[in-house]
Amino acid sequence: MRLRFAPSPTGYLHIGNARTAVLNYLLARKYGATYVLRVEDTDMERSTRESEASILDDLRWLGIRWNEGPDAGGDFGPYRQSERFDIYKKYTDVLLAEKKAYHCYCSQDELEAMRREASEAGRAFVYPGKCRRLGDTERAALEAQGRKPTVRFLVPDDETVVINDHIKGRVVFESGNIGGDFIIVRSDGVPVYNYIVIIDDTLMKITHVVRGEDHLPNTPKQVLIARALGLPVPEYAHLSLVLGSDRSKLSKRHGITSVDVYRREGYLADALVNYLAMLGWAAESGEEILGVEEIARQIEMGNLARSAAVFDFQKLRWMNGMYIRACDLGKITDLFIPHLSDAGYDVSGLDRSWLERVIDAVRGNCEVLSDVPRHAALFLDEIMEPDAEASAMLEEPDSKAVIAEAYRLITGELNETTCAAELVGRIKKNTGMKGKKLFMPVRAMLTGSLHGPELDVTVPILGYEKCRKRIEYIHGRFAG
RNA sequence: GUCCCCGUCGUCUAGGGGUCUAGGACACCGGGUUUUCAUCCCGGCAACAGGGGUUCGAAUCCCCUCGGGGAUGCCA
Numbered sequence: 001m002r003l004r005f006a007p008s009p010t011g012y013l014h015i016g017n018a019r020t021a022v023l024n025y026l027l028a029r030k031y032g033a034t035y036v037l038r039v040e041d042t043d044m045e046r047s048t049r050e051s052e053a054s055i056l057d058d059l060r061w062l063g064i065r066w067n068e069g070p071d072a073g074g075d076f077g078p079y080r081q082s083e084r085f086d087i088y089k090k091y092t093d094v095l096l097a098e099k100k101a102y103h104c105y106c107s108q109d110e111l112e113a114m115r116r117e118a119s120e121a122g123r124a125f126v127y128p129g130k131c132r133r134l135g136d137t138e139r140a141a142l143e144a145q146g147r148k149p150t151v152r153f154l155v156p157d158d159e160t161v162v163i164n165d166h167i168k169g170r171v172v173f174e175s176g177n178i179g180g181d182f183i184i185v186r187s188d189g190v191p192v193y194n195y196i197v198i199i200d201d202t203l204m205k206i207t208h209v210v211r212g213e214d215h216l217p218n219t220p221k222q223v224l225i226a227r228a229l230g231l232p233v234p235e236y237a238h239l240s241l242v243l244g245s246d247r248s249k250l251s252k253r254h255g256i257t258s259v260d261v262y263r264r265e266g267y268l269a270d271a272l273v274n275y276l277a278m279l280g281w282a283a284e285s286g287e288e289i290l291g292v293e294e295i296a297r298q299i300e301m302g303n304l305a306r307s308a309a310v311f312d313f314q315k316l317r318w319m320n321g322m323y324i325r326a327c328d329l330g331k332i333t334d335l336f337i338p339h340l341s342d343a344g345y346d347v348s349g350l351d352r353s354w355l356e357r358v359i360d361a362v363r364g365n366c367e368v369l370s371d372v373p374r375h376a377a378l379f380l381d382e383i384m385e386p387d388a389e390a391s392a393m394l395e396e397p398d399s400k401a402v403i404a405e406a407y408r409l410i411t412g413e414l415n416e417t418t419c420a421a422e423l424v425g426r427i428k429k430n431t432g433m434k435g436k437k438l439f440m441p442v443r444a445m446l447t448g449s450l451h452g453p454e455l456d457v458t459v460p461i462l463g464y465e466k467c468r469k470r471i472e473y474i475h476g477r478f479a480g
Numbered sequence: 481g482u483c484c485c486c487g488u489c490g491u492c493u494a495g496g497g498g499u500c501u502a503g504g505a506c507a508c509c510g511g512g513u514u515u516u517c518a519u520c521c522c523g524g525c526a527a528c529a530g531g532g533g534u535u536c537g538a539a540u541c542c543c544c545u546c547g548g549g550g551a552u553g554c555c556a
Contacts, residue, residue: 451517
């Protein structure tokens with residue numbers, strides 16, 4: 001069994017394509033299939049090597065591994081379509097020789113005019129087959145005008161194409177209504193997708209084509225090509241589409257659609273893969289937080305959803321938060337570090353175990369990795385400027401006594417070894433304050449905020465020095 | 481317009497003739513824990529698109545309507 005993912009390197013890896021890649025990968029794991037990566041770069045204007053590199057990089061980041069591909073090699077290469085033009089040329093020559101395809105001299109402007117005319121008349125545009133039977137003299141005349149022909153596939157009349165799709169079931173198309181003879185080679189000699197995709201799929205011995213549903217209407221064209229060429233047809237599984245909140249095809253205006261951006265914002269690859277898999281699939285147990293191996297064990301081509309799914313950014317966030325909390329502390333610390341650096345914190349000189357304590361204290365408040373600077377600031381900064389709420393608390397008359405006592409203790413009887421354990425207790429004992437009147441001013445002094453991890457956790461991590469600096473600062477500002 | 485796909489809570493879904501007063505999850509709303517926030521726990525709200533069949537019995541099978549989406553490119 002051989003599966004494939006065939007991205008077009010015309011931009012970043014889109015979330016919808018990522019889902020196709022992920023599902024193919026999951027299915028490959030499930031069935032022990034070979035995973036082939038093929039780069040479909042025949043759109044010479046838009047395809048770039050940079051884009052290809054970034055897509056491959058994003059796929060690797062997602063944890064997807066392929067057995068054959070442009071970088072990995074394999075027995076069925078080359079794996080870039082731009083490097084396979086000589087192969088396609090042979091098939092084109094055969095089609096032309098057998099009169100299953102023909103040269104078309106209609107210009108883009110002429111075609112455009114016909115299309116507009118059809119659309120204004122409320123008709124479907126079907127190429128009328130104008131160039132189907134051109135005589136040699138006519139051809140010569142057209143060539144003399146400097147026209148470069150395209151190659152059109154001659155769609156046979158009255159052929160039925162039945163796709164027994166693994167997801168959609170039996171889908172029937174009549175050759176008469178797929179839009180007429182379609183172009184398979186551009187006038188500059190570069191073949192088009194609908195033509196070569198089937199050649200490559202059969203040449204690369206792909207047994208199952210798992211791709212987006214948007215390809216379903218084009219499938220009969222591909223099957224017809226295969227028939228004309230006498231090539232075998234792979235089995236198909238067309239995945240339902242991913243939609244935006246307004247139920248149209250997911251695009252930028254709905255939110256983030258680039259895998260790369262999710263990566264940079266601090267989504268975990270495992271969480272994204274998990275979420276993408278759940279978009280159109282459910283475990284028998286109803287569990288939703290599942291690792292790749294477990295999903296691969298349970299998923300099947302036949303139990304994927306038939307209907308389109310709306311991408312729920314909120315649920316992805318929730319799931320990411322779950323992964324952040326469940327992750328191994330050392331590993332999640334490594335993942336958080338770049339986000340702290342980006343926010344301007346130099347963590348290289350910090351004690352690793354201390355940093356892990358910080359991360360452990362704040363990870364519960366993070367849904368994405370980039371949330372961390374906001375929450376870790378109270379440990380990493382030297383002084384915390386109290387926010388409006390905290391300032392108001394520190395202005396309270398009852399807080400004055402707490403501030404004064406904290407200042408007296410921290411500059412007197414408390415030290416490195418006793419601070420963590422005794423600070424709060426002694427303030428309570430010596431001021432008589434308790435409950436909110438005790439904890440809130442202390443919290444405000446130490447963290448500049450009324451919210452955050454428990455003081456019992458916070459104070460020991462902060463340590464004597466930071467507590468002292470902060471209390472002195474607050475004392476200077478709010479005492480008296 | 482034409483062809484194709486799809487239609488269960490707001491969203492992702494479970495369900496595949498009786499076990500469905502339709503289950504779970506996110507979101508939302510309450511409550512509890514946390515003397516704070518987050519987490520966590522408990523509870524609540526909320527759906528079979530509509531109409532016809534078939535059947536003793538339909539969310540489940542069939543047909544029609546409506547709705548949504550995709551394709552209809554010298555893009556992929």
